Amino acid sequence: MIRAVVEILKRLLSGYGAFFALTEPATNLLLFATTMLNPVVGLMGALGGAMVILIRQLLELPKRDESVEIVNGILLGMLLGSTYFVDAKVMVFLAIGCVLIVAVSAILRDTLCHYFRLPLLGLPYVACAFLLLPMMATVCIPASLPNFVLDFLPITETPLRFLSPLGSVYFHGTATGGLLVFLAFFIGSPCLAFIAAAACAISHLVLIGLGFYPGTISFLIAQMNAVLTGAVIGGLYTTPGKRSITVALVASGLCSILSMSLERLLSIESLPALAAPFVLTTYGVLIALAPYRGGPWTNFWLRVPTLPEKTIEEKSLALARGLSDTSISLKAPFSGSWSIYQGFNGSYTHQSAWKHALDFFVTVEGMSYKDNGRHLEDYYAYGKPVLSPCFGRVVAFVSSLADNIVGEVDTVNNWGNFILIQINTGAYVLLAHLQKDSVKVELNSWVAPGQILAMVGNSGRSPQPHLHMHVQESYVLGSRTIPFHLSGVIHSTIANNGKRTFSLFCRPDELQTVSQPTCNAALRRALRLSVGCRHEFEIGNEVRRLEVNLDLNGQFYLQGKNNASASFICSDDLLACFNRQGSRDLLLDAFIMSLGLTPLVEGALAWEDILPKRLLPTSGPADFLWSLLKTYEPGLRFTYQRDWDPESHTWIQKGKNKTKLLFGLVNWTIETEARMCESLGVVGLELKLNGKSILKAALAGYGLREDNGIPEKNALWPANV
Template sequence: MAVKKANQTFEILKPYISSVISSYAEVLFIESKKVGLLLLIASFINPNVALSGLLGVLFALFFAALIRMDPDYLESGFYIYNPLLVGMSIGFLFKLTFMSLFLIAVASVLTFLITIILHTLFSIYLIPILSFPFAIVSSIVYLSTLNYSNLFVETLYSHSFLLNSGLNIPVWCEAYFKSLGTILFMPNIWAGIFIFLLIVLHSRIMAIMTIAGFYFGVFVHSQLSGSYIQSLLNPYAFNYILVAVALGSIFLIPGIRSYLLALLGVSISVLLVDATAIFWTLYKIPVFTLPFNITVISFLFVLRLVRFREFAYVIKKTPENSLSYFLLSLFRFKSNEKSIFLPFSGKWSVYQAFDDVWTHQGKWKYAYDFVIRDKDGKTYKNEGLRLDDYYAFKKPVLSPVSGYVVEAADDFPDQPIGEVDNINNWGNYLILSTPSGVYVEISHLAKDSLKVKKGDFVEAGQIIGLCGNSGYSPEPHIHIQVQENMYLGSKTIPFNFVAYLKKDEVCFYQRPLKGDEISSFAADKSLDTRFSFVLESRCSYEVFKDEKKIDEFTLRVAMDRFSGRFFFEDPEKNKLFFAKEYGIFYFYDYTGKDRSYLKKFFMAIPRIALIGKERVKWEDFLTPRIVYEGFKKDFLMFLASICSKPFLYKGVWEKNGDDIKGTINIGNRQISVLTVIDKTHGFDTIKVENLIIRRKK
């Protein structure tokens, strides 16, 4: 009974304990309880600061419990790291006494309130609040204490013991480590070295940005001030580090543009540090992280407004992971473009493509016209004088997206061959709007052929009307465009098609060329069934290397309870996320350790067109994070942030839908991979070079 009660108590306290630990790591933009625990322990280099910070967290959590705030919101430490910093800032100035304890309690609750308010306001623009609440409240506290002479007389705290490290290292190196330590109110070389090692182990890109940010900021400041030593010893130089890390690796995807913006941000923060220091010194207030917050929030607000491509809309645990996810989304799914499905079934030909010689010009240049041709290349039978002679006439038109019908018309007549309607150029049309804000117009439909009406919701692939010859149309065809808004004839924007078949090749997220014959495809029913995975089902595999068994493991099919995403999970809790839709099965994300057999699945078959026809081929992309491990992976991921070129994967169906043979092209090297589909369900065999993962019989 006592054990059961203890377990229940632990479950209640678990999110609060997790919040305390995670808040320390959040200060460094790290999502790791291990790192948080190590930083908590390391903070006791300065016991007064450590206890004050811990008390700041506990007071904030007590207030959260008092107002019955859902503990799940607190577990990540996001709402708590600002009260932690405020507690530390007070502990850095005053000894722990009843008076300073009261000050910590009041300040931490105020910080918690401001954190929630600012987060609510900033989240409208998807902008992080960073440590802005801490900068505001700490300045308020320090300013208010100027009137509390009793507090200064009795509790002023000296921490000069931190400055003597006993290490004899160059001043340029010592200054860097002290600045790192100052982020957690520990201006000590040993603290800085410890924090640096934690950052290196977590992310090599982050570690590089701390170095680049600090020394570039010092260089800029020294050029302006004329004193290199003075610039090195600036107590607020840690702002340069925070700006570089935030812009160069966390909130922007690591890359050339992000690195340049990070250095520009560091330059701006140099001015803000000096300007703020002069003004704040009048009131004896430290600068804290105000320059960092102003710089980064300003950058992120503007970059979000202009839809900066490298804005990190999805932030993973490390910058390397964020970069890998971004590159996979960019190259595999063209995340920077609008994507729609084909508006037809069967084989059609591109009559006009983008910026073509006839009507696809000016603001309407991003559009496609499709017709049906016979083996002789003609679009009609007989003499082609009647509408019924044209193969495309009255053929079903399918919805290219899932969304709502926002505009529609189908009362215009189909024009006889040789005549066009110059007044109602678009003829009968349909405009669809998706929840993500994509507007698609389909024009020249047949009279009275619409199967849907304004306000209806349609699924992608649903029949919405018939191909016609209404409006300015020389012959029956499907005209399709993606446009800026819901109004007829709006300016068009570039787009691609999610998937189509061109001869014996499946093209993913591409644009066909003029004259190309392309067709949609449906999944083979047998393959579709074999790739329908049931929740909580399990499958065991044996691992062989050079024909010798080296391991075995079991995969479990699970679902993320928050996002509803499906994934395979191995015994070490590594996760390989997958999806199946519109005749395609694909892996799209991996979370977990470097060494996992799940990565071999990703390598062998990142995406499958569930057609199963022999000799059908396709291409895909992989990043170094999926292919490699350890130092090589880290080095190549850093190079990927500069050149942004993933590895090309080529796959082809063999043996009538049972085997998929592939290669991963890495420079002049090729990695051979093979996937054997199980006769009943899922994967039978995965082979990556000399490593074989085989289903246990």
């Protein structure tokens, strides 16, 4: 019984920040405290939220979608508590309203949300309030009496009065209420707090400019709706940036005007505007700037509402790992090392609609041919295999055109022999200037990365043998190209003395060398993290353990101390950790910072990665400064270098991050070192902060868990490094 009550209270508390994707208990407690500044109103809100939870439990509805319904119930309870004298009749109407909220939410999810892809927001609350208020007026329920209200700041003589509209979101439009809500926003997301404050300022300026008098209830409600609109559009549903901030603030200004208009129209029926202006404005912007409008709006909206800092971090991490909403990821269409003959926006033919393209050729000591270069066979690229850069279906190809004599071009058939592959995004990958009769695939056949498709030739508009690759938006040959990048390649330039850099997002420049890496089979076996694997590390006098588990969705993850975990994937050429969850665990964090992105390929390498800010091995003031001053910073940018140590017969992988705050007055340097043995795997980890070692771990043993069918006492082998 007690456990059930505690569970309901947790779910109720989580509902207070549901509109703003705030999940931290501290933020939700502050929002709850705001409602309790007027105890009667606050308790009615809590009762409304609890009723929604109980109704959903009685109907055995899933918990997945309940948070927005709970906050709608909370708002309805606070509305009735602030409008009417609370008695048995009001309680009955609140119960009726909560039933309606659950029912209306289900109907809206199957209609508005499903067909128009619009979020629920506060529409159930507004709809149910408009149904209840006329009925309650008919039965003559008395208005609320002046209640005991807690207010710790002066009513008028304070600059914090500017924040009152934030407090009115939770039915306490005072400086105290506004300050508490702003603090809750700031703790959960500094970006969201500043966007809400900016929306408040914009709405104030718009209304004053139009001649509305500040200090009235209508003015406060208009600002409240503007704050909701700005925070939701600019802080939750869009990719953070200048465009999203502009759209959010413009929408806030329009919402404040709409609020004044609706307030006047609804007053005829003695109804308040409530959150209707916010809902209508947000829906209007979502529809007007929908992704199908194309252009900048294609990737403008987020599918799942997310706080700005998390969105920035996730997109930055994804970009560092080769994933992008605006660029197609492709593998290199060759083996070995090739150079870039012409890159994006190339000075020869990669212009205008065809600016996103790469031309590859092979050079030896700076030359693309041997002997005198008069014959096609003199060119190193001629006759080399062309590999598929992607999964897809062959939708067109030509293989009958003759290769040009060196120096001549075919301006009639610009692309020469080619293969056109449709990929799962709907775009088309073109590989052109192929050798005559070399195409090895059939029409409508499916291809996979690394599969041999044809040979490099000199057909079409090609003065010397080379391979052209681009991604185009339609089936029509030569249609407009779209951005793409190479993933999982090694690139180098003369400028950096040929230093080999591994990259998951590579757009090489002209004359830059790009090579397909060779997998290191021994390193791949050593870092193979199979389910049930267990590694024990000695850290001083303590022995700590990292285990590999598998969740119900089939995702592998590393389990550290308590509930600390990190998911990972391991392919033939890469180990990548992500989705760090749970409590702090310095050993697990050191593992991620040292090996979170590890290419399993041959040779000494350099590369970069971006890791989540929560891995920062600091606390207190440093974390606060980061949150305050690095609001739009994507994460911790690490540079890595891996070399072979012949003395210890181990790979030494070093990482480094430098962060500066307050113009260099506050800074720190994080250094990591991992030692990897090709027979044992990771045998040592070290983490340094500002030159001081804060963790040094040595492998003590490794093995399997007993629930894998092997007794645990027989499954742990000592590590003889």
